[in-house]
Amino acid sequence: MVKDFEAKLNEYAHLLVEVGMNVQPGQTPRISAPVDAAPLVRLCVAACYDRGAREVLVDWTDGFVSRQWYLHGDEETFSKAPPHQKAKLDWMLEIEAPSLSITGSDPEMMKGVDPNRIQAWQRTAGEFSRPYFDAMTANQFQWIVGAYPTQAWAEKVFPDQRGEAAVDALWNAIFAVCRITGDGEGVKRWNAHVENVKRRAKLLNDYKFKTLHYVNGMGTDLTIRLPENHIWIGAGETTSTGVNFVANMPTEEIFTAPCWDGVDGRVYASMPLSLNGNLVKDFYMDFEKGKIADVHASEGEEYLRKSIAIDEGSSYLGEVALVPYDSPIRNTGILFYNTLFDENASCHLAFGSAYPTCVKGGQELDAEGQKSIGLNQSINHVDFMVGTADLSIVGTTLDGTQIPVFRDGNFAF
Ligand code: ZN
Ligand code: ZN
Numbered sequence: 454m455v456k457d458f459e460a461k462l463n464e465y466a467h468l469l470v471e472v473g474m475n476v477q478p479g480q481t482p483r484i485s486a487p488v489d490a491a492p493l494v495r496l497c498v499a500a501c502y503d504r505g506a507r508e509v510l511v512d513w514t515d516g517f518v519s520r521q522w523y524l525h526g527d528e529e530t531f532s533k534a535p536p537h538q539k540a541k542l543d544w545m546l547e548i549e550a551p552s553l554s555i556t557g558s559d560p561e562m563m564k565g566v567d568p569n570r571i572q573a574w575q576r577t578a579g580e581f582s583r584p585y586f587d588a589m590t591a592n593q594f595q596w597i598v599g600a601y602p603t604q605a606w607a608e609k610v611f612p613d614q615r616g617e618a619a620v621d622a623l624w625n626a627i628f629a630v631c632r633i634t635g636d637g638e639g640v641k642r643w644n645a646h647v648e649n650v651k652r653r654a655k656l657l658n659d660y661k662f663k664t665l666h667y668v669n670g671m672g673t674d675l676t677i678r679l680p681e682n683h684i685w686i687g688a689g690e691t692t693s694t695g696v697n698f699v700a701n702m703p704t705e706e707i708f709t710a711p712c713w714d715g716v717d718g719r720v721y722a723s724m725p726l727s728l729n730g731n732l733v734k735d736f737y738m739d740f741e742k743g744k745i746a747d748v749h750a751s752e753g754e755e756y757l758r759k760s761i762a763i764d765e766g767s768s769y770l771g772e773v774a775l776v777p778y779d780s781p782i783r784n785t786g787i788l789f790y791n792t793l794f795d796e797n798a799s800c801h802l803a804f805g806s807a808y809p810t811c812v813k814g815g816q817e818l819d820a821e822g823q824k825s826i827g828l829n830q831s832i833n834h835v836d837f838m839v840g841t842a843d844l845s846i847v848g849t850t851l852d853g854t855q856i857p858v859f860r861d862g863n864f865a866f
Contacts, residue, residue, distance in 0.1 A: 455624045457635035464639040465599075465631060466496035468702060470504065472643050473597035474551050475698045478505030480594075481548055485512040486555035490601035497553060510550065516558040516603070520730075523566040523574075531573040539581040546585045551595040551698075559605035560790035563730025571729050572759045579763070579832025591809045591816045592690055595698035598793050600627060609790050630703045630782045630794065647699065650688035654707045656866060657685040657775075660856060662848035664715075665773065669844045671721040675740065677773055678715025680827030682813040685709045690810065703782060705797040708774035710811035713829035714743035716770050723799055724838040727790045731756045736837075743769050745804065761804055766831025772803035772811075778842050778862030792836050800840030800859070805833035 455461065476482050482501050486494045494511060501509045522530070563571060589596045607619035614622055628634070632642045667675040687707035689699045717740050725734045733753035739746045745761050745768040748754065761768045776799055782789075783798035807828040809815035815823055820830050846859035857865035 455621050455628075458624070460635035460637070461624075461628050461633050462493060463496055464633045464635060464637060465628065466493055466500050468631065468633065468639050468643060469553060469597060469599045470497050470500035472640055472647075473599065473699050473702050474501075474553050474595050475696055476501050476504040476506055476551060476595075477696055479507050481508050481510065481550045482506055482553060483510040483512065483545060483550045484553045484555065485514060487558055487601065487603060488513050488515050489603045490555045490557060493555065493599075493601050510545075514558075516562045516605070516730075520562055520566070523563060523570055528570075531570050532577055534577050534581040542582050542585040546588055549588070549594040552589060552597070554596075554598050555601050556598060556791060556793055557601040557603050557606050559603065559730070560609050560727035561730060561732060562605070564732075566730070568731075568756050568759045571731075571756070572763060575729070575760075575763055575833070583832055590806065592692045594692055594694075595696055597698060597700055597702060599702050600791065600793055602627065606791065610787060626785055626787050626789075627794075630785065630797075632703075632781075643699075647688040650705070650707060653864065654685045654687035657707060657709075657858075660848060660850055662856075662858075663851050664849045665858065666847045666849070667718075667720065667839070667844065668846075669721075669841045671723065671841060672719060672737070673721045673839060673841075673844070675716065675718035675720045677770070678712040679773075680710060680712050680812045682826075683709045684811055684813060686808075686810065693816065701793060701797065703794065703797050705780045705782060706774040706776045706801070708772055708808075708811070710807035710828050711770045711773045711802075712743070712827035713766070713769040713771070713807070713824065715827070716740040716743045720802065720839050722837050722839060723841045724788060724795055725790070726753075726757075726835070726837050727792065728753065728756050728760055728835060732790070733757045740770075745769070760833065760835060763805075763833045764831050766829050767805050767833040769804065769829045769831075770802055771805050771807035771829040771831065771834060772801075772836065774801045774803075774836070775846070775859070775864070776800050776840060777864055778840055778844070795838055796836045798840075799838035800844060800846075801836045801838045803834055803836040805829070805831040805835055 498509045602623040607623040611619045611622045633639045665677045721737045736750035842862045844862045848856045848858045
């Protein structure tokens with residue numbers, strides 16, 4: 454039993470819709486969620502209409518159904534774009550439908566599935582959904598990712614507990630890191646947190662670093678060049694039409710884009726990665742002039758290799774994000790096996806696409822133009838964690854001054 458569950462779930466729904474999506478009157482928000490998440494989705498739908506939504510669209514997903522398709526579906530269905538899905542996304546782009554996506558499926562849902570099928574569908578879906586997702590990551594409209602614990606996910610996170618007990622334990626953790634207590638003040642607490650993170654992002658922006666150098670005891674020794682006019686973004690963004698929103702909930706990160714061709718050295722992952730329903734463990738990557746030249750993993754290496762080979766940009770970095778080791782999520786001591794949570798517990802990097810909002814003027818450029826100012830282009834975007842308790846990051850400014858950014862895993866300022 455979770456204490457005050459109904460009140461907390463309601464507070465979470467309001468947080469997602471009011472602070473996260475910040476639905477505006479007349480908008481047509483689209484919610485995509487696993488069928489397990491119906492209780493939360495219903496509250497969100499009601500909250501959207503309360504805010505004056507024109508119509509709320511819900512797309513249900515189901516891990517079991519997806520897995521059956523990956524295992525038994527006809528080969529052709531992975532490489533041929535379904536016209537109705539493409540038409541829907543094109544229409545959603547036309548009306549600039551804000552997106553709320555609820556995650557929470559089994560982190561190992563696709564265990565044993567042929568990696569070629571996963572890669573084929575990623576290419577196909579990436580292709581036809583690209584216009585919508587490009588507009589989304591360029592912040593043409595609001596978007597947000599939240600979570601709902603399915604039993605399979607909860608039992609992975611809490612292997613000593615089964616069924617409802619595991620789900621309750623995961624709910625308690627999610628409510629805690631989202632600063633939800635059930636007292637109805639969640640929105641207020643969030644707004645204060647958002648202001649805090651934004652203050653630190655401003656400090657980073659004022660330094661205008663040319664490079665960041667990462668070192669830790671695992672063996673990480675990585676230099677990342679940052680684009681001229683890069684922008685550090687934290688806890689909240691603004692659409693091109695001026696609507697504030699928070700893309701991830703919870704969120705602790707402050708992120709920007711690296712120069713796609715400016716990464717050199719080796720970086721060790723500090724946590725396992727759940728990659729499209731498969732776990733990749735104990736891995737490192739070697740970079741040469743930005744390109745991932747080699748990877749090694751103790752488990753799931755073939756899935757990692759397939760993912761960085763989806764397209765040219767998949768083997769280059771698109772995001773660099775700073776998260777203090779002493780963060781509310783990491784302090785729970787829980788490994789969530791879900792990027793939404795784990796990436797906010799640790800400094801991370803992402804291979805694949807960069808957010809065009811991370812460089813001044815990036816949104817106004819086409820793909821070619823974005824690439825020329827350092828922003829990586831790909832249909833892929835995969836975050837992986839690199840933060841440790843002993844991580845040190847030193848920034849070098851344009852005039853060569855060295856400034857400690859991270860010391861012993863936490864912000865040095
Ligand atoms: Zn991130
Ligand atoms: Zn990311």
